[in-house]
Amino acid sequence: MSGLENRAAEAPEGALPHAPAMILVRPQLAENIGAAARAMWNFGLWDLRLVAPRDGWPQGRAWAACSGAEGPLERARVFETTAEAVADLTHVYATTARDRDLHKASATPEEASRYGLARAKEGWRIGFLFGPERTGLENDDVERAAAICSVPVNPAFKSLNLAQCVLLTSYEWRRAAMAEGEELAAPPPEAPPPAPRAQIDALLSRMVEELDDSGFFWPEARRASVESSLRNALYRAPFTAGEAQLLFGVVDALARVRRSPNRKPG
Known part of the structure; x- marks a missing residue:
């Protein structure tokens, strides 16, 4: 199936048809991968991608931590580089709390989800990048994104656990999907999707x-x-x-x- 075909054709039973790809870049702990998969499946997301997981893949501890959310783990795809993980996507958000001098648009998870869902219904393929637990995304990773997604956390303490960040983003995507309001009105269907x-x-x-x-x-x-x-x-x-x-x-x-x-x- 090509990168621009409708995501609804790939969604497993019980999942959102236009769910984004959730890309964990160089994750360090198998337990966090499992917890991220659990967060995704709580809200109907299923396309899990792993970039160079530190301890390889698959890892039994991830299944132990997913609490039954095995769908995303069983479907997880592993890539050596961020570039390979986003190659079929057309609009990517980099989740980061740090200020970056990269001149990219910034959005909250709610804003990113509303915009991303509207575009996904046109045939775009949306993705969110999440960095490793200790350091977050590097600039080389962020450069691969079209925009930044930043959670409006306490400025005195910006640190979020990897699975927490995935949970917040998945929740906002699910909220946008459930709203089905005018704010999600799709542009003209003849508008061609972006290049992968x-x-x-x-x-x-x-x-x-x-x-x-x-x-x-x-x-x-x-x-x-x-x-x-x-x-x-x-x-x-x-x-x-x-x-x-x-x-x-x-x-x-x-x-x-x-x-x-x-x-x-x-």
Whole structure:
């Protein structure tokens, strides 16, 4: 099934049809994975993804901690990198309480759920990133997201347990789904969904390749900041698959002109 097909066709019995992917990045404790799965299934969410779990997968302690919420654990998929885990998604939120200088829109779990659900009903695939227990998400992970999701906690104590954060986000998604009010009105159905993250990653790689070949990254010290800015810009803009393909063509055309033996200097 392709990344843009309706999530309702995949949802197991008893689950929400448009549930987002809940992505635990480098989780450290099996008990927290199990508790997160329990929180998800409490509210009908089922698409659990694990990025490089510290102690490998599967882990018996996760099943012991899930209190019967075995569906998300049995369906859990493991990825080596965050990029691979979000490759089929079209709109990703990074959950973090820390201030980030990445120029991304920020939303509460309630706001993110209302917007995400409306988009999911159009065919978008939504995901939430959750960082490891000790450190939270790294900037490289957050760069993969279109926006930040931040719980309005006590500013004097911002620390949330991983499963608590998953619980709050799952609850708000369930609330949005149950509301069925005008605030969830879908835009025109002919609006095409955004390109999947894998296509945007490929476009970024192609752009960097050509920029590198043209000497754009001189001096070399500016490479990291330029690549980071490009990644943020591409992930923030909801390009459709056709628009991303068009940009591929633009980059290829410019590259052919630059390499043409008949190109005039200047």
